Amino acid sequence: MLNITLAQINPTIGDLEGNLALHLDAARRARHDGADLVVFPELSLTGYYPCDLLDDEDFRQRLALSMERLLAATREVASLYWVVGAPTRHPGPGKPYRNSLLVIRDGEVLLDYHKQLLPTYNVFDERRHFEPGPDVARVLRIGRTQVGFMICEDGWNDEGKDYAVNPFQRLADAAPDLIVSINASPSNVGKREQRHAVFRAACWRHRLPLVFVNQVGGHDQLVYDGASFAIEPEPGVVFEAKRFETDVVTLRFETDRGLFAARDGGPLPAPGGGLDTMAFYRKQIVLGLRDYVRRCGFDRVVVGASGGIDSALTLALAVEALGADKVAAVTMPSRFSSVGSVADSQALCDRLGVALDVCPVEDIVRQIGDTMAGSTLALRPSGLALENLQARVRGTVLMTLSNARGHLLLTTGNKSEIAVGYCTLYGDTNGGLGLIGDLYKTEVFALCRHLNESAGRAVIPAAILDKPPSAELAPDQRDTDSLPPYEVLDEVLKVLIEGDRLGQEERAAAEAAVAALREGDEGQALIARIKGMIARNEYKRRQSPPIVRLRSRAFGSGRQLPIAARHY
Template identity: 85%
Template sequence: MLKITIAQINPTIGDLEGNLTLHLDAARRARHDGADLVVFPELSLTGYYPADLLDEEDFRQRLDIAMDHLLAATREVGGLHWVVGVPTRNPGTGKAYRNSLLVIRDGEVLLDYHKQLLPTYNVFDERRHFEPGPDVARVLRIAGAQVGFMICEDGWNDDGKDYAINPFQRLADAAPDLVVSINASPSHVGKRELRHAVFRAACWRHRLPLVFVNQIGGHDQLVYDGASFAIEPEPGVVFEAARFAEDLLTLRFETDRGTFAMRDGGPLPPTHAGLDTLAFYRRQIVLGLRDYARRCGFDRVVVGCSGGIDSALTLALAVEALGADRVMAITMPSRFSSTGSVEDSKALCANLGIPLEVCPIEDIVRQVADTMAASTLALRPTGLALENLQARVRGTLLMTVSNARGPLLLTTGNKSEIAVGYCTLYGDTNGGLGLIGDLYKTEVFALSRHLNETAGREIIPAAILDKPPSAELAPDQRDTDSLPPYEVLDEVLKLLIEGERLAPEERDTAQAAVAALRASDEGQALITRIKGMIARNEYKRRQAPPIVRLRARAFGSGRQLPIAAKHG
């Protein structure tokens, strides 16, 4: 019988001292529970992913010191096996470090395993800093059980489709009683179910039980949802830890039967169902903002409140993440703003219990236009230039408030607008983080209605939900003046941006919508136009703030395209 403590912690990238404290606290609790080993996530000491910090000599020196302190901590909490994820120096040729798993007991490293499969796709770039480990299995006897170890990606290739080697098969050949996998597996819609499917299939094929330990927390655009789990070959997933929260618990592994129980021998709680898509979006965004603000040193946020759906949803999610006393809204009406939009902003903020500041921009815009006209430029902005001037005045005012009073400015653009460039660089793209930048416009409406429904009251006013989307930068302006209806646009964008990464049902719907468009010359011209808009606006996305990643392919590090290029 083996007792295993799953330490699903929330490390901060680069905070070696703080992360070590998390390890020590978890180890003490594990010892209190009578555990034989405590298992931490991938790169738990540094946080995932330290990236080019690994190139900085100061960080390397701090890492060496932290390793000494880690060994000392394992002596302090003696008699316990610590399974820790750390970068270790590469003694051979190639990159300076390896992505490693260490098993440490009483200050002695009993086993080291170096990650073999280093992902370089989507948001991952591990080969930039790490050298792959050798194609060997690593097994250690702990409390009478043969325990095999692997790191994240090493367990994702059991079907042999992505890499030439299969570490899971190599480990299975060593015949362990149990597999322990440490992970930093970022979350997106459908990812939890994908993890279960991949690892359940591998465990069934090799007839091996497995413990999968994941980190949680928001790290720039990525969010890790935890949801660590245990698998038995026949039934599959038999236990799952908390999702979107730190968790520390001890399981009992019956070596002779290959089954799990609670640490006292009692039955495992029933496995819970996953979240529906809208509930998932909500939890992911809330944790993403909460950790981003905390780690960047912000205790408050500010949002430009236009009276539209995007800023309304951003404000509602910010209040849920941080509390009403830490959220500030500013409305900045121009001569094109409708009376309804100002009143809708007031109603929204009253529902959320947050202050609404009013700062009209008409005089500022006029003064800028007059100054330019009277200068040697002899230019008075009209048309698109005047529209963008208003957006940039608003962006400047919001950044001034951020500088003067200290709150983090949240940008409010959605994925549909960002994709086609329906936004103003240095205007409404200003900010430090975008909460809804990976939600298509139709999803923005759906999530807003979800908030109201789950609250059992009107948080986002019906007037905001029901009005036609408009930037209100010109007389009687509507988004449909420049764009196709979002119900059409979003299906085209999904296929062009995410394609095969879409869930099957979502992909089928998008393919059907695009096929219907291609049946006519007008529809084909629209698809060509949308492709061109996406390509032309890569320069805007390159300069935009990070966004909280929700879907399998988000703008940012997960989609890297050249700016100066010919696209189709």
């Protein structure tokens, strides 16, 4: 029998002292629970992924000192095996570090294992700093149990489709009683189910039980959902830790039978079901914002309230993450603003408990126009220039408020608008973080309806939900003046941006919609136009704030395209 504590912690990248404190606290809880072994996530000491901090000499020295303190901490919590993820020096030619798993007990490193499969796709770039480990299995006897170890990506290639090396097979050949996998597996819609499917198939194939320990928390664009789990070969997932929360829980592994039980030997609680898509988006955004604000040292956030649905959803999610007292809203009407832009913003803020400030921008816009016209430029902005001037004035007001009061400005663009450049650089793209930048416009509406339904009341007023989308930068302006209906646009965008990364049902629906468009000349021209808009606006996305990643391919580090190119 082996008692195992799954330490699903929320480390902060680079905060070596704080992360070590999290380890020590979890280890003490593990000892209190009678654990033999405590398992932490991948790169738990530094947080995943430290990126070019590993090139900084001061950070390298701090890392070396933290490793010494880690060894001392294992002596403090005596007789407990610690499984820790940390960068370790690579002694030979190649990259300077390895992504390592260390088994430590009483100040002594009993086993080290170095990650073999280093992902360089989507949001990952581990080969930048890490050298792959050797093609060997690492197994350690703890009590009467032979425990084998692996790190994250090493367990994803059991079908041999992505790499020439299969660490899972190599480990299975060593015949452990149990596999321990440490992970930093970022969350996106469908990822939890994908993890279960991949590891369940491998465990069934090799007839091996496994514990999968994942980190939790938001780091810039990425959010980690935790959801650590235990698998038995026949039933599959028999235990799942909390999602989107820190969780330190101890399981009993009955070595002779290869089965898991609760710490007291009783049955495990049944694993919970998955979240529906809107509930998932909500939790991912809330955790992403909460950790971003905390880790960046902000106390409050500010949102420009236009009376439209994007800013309404951003405000509602910010209040859920931080509380109404930590959220400020500003509405900035111009002469093109509808009556409802202020009234609807006020109704929304009243329901959310957020104070709304009003700062009209018409005089500022007019003064800039007068100044430019009276200068040697002899130019009075009109048309698109005037529309964008209004957006930039609003962005300037919000950034000035951010500077003066120390608030983090949240940008409010959605994925549909960001994709085709229906936004103003240095205007509505200003800010430090975008909450809904990975939501298509149709999903923005769906998430608003979800918030209202789950609250049992209209948190977001019907007037906002029902009004036609508009930037309100020109008389009677509507988004459909420049764009196809979002119900059409979003399906095309899904195919062009995400393609085979979409879930099966969503992909089938999007491809069917695009196929229908391709049947006519007008539809083909529309697809070509959208493709060109995506390509031409890469420069805007490159200069925009990070967004909370929700889907398998989001704008940002997971989608890298050149700006100065011709490919449409």
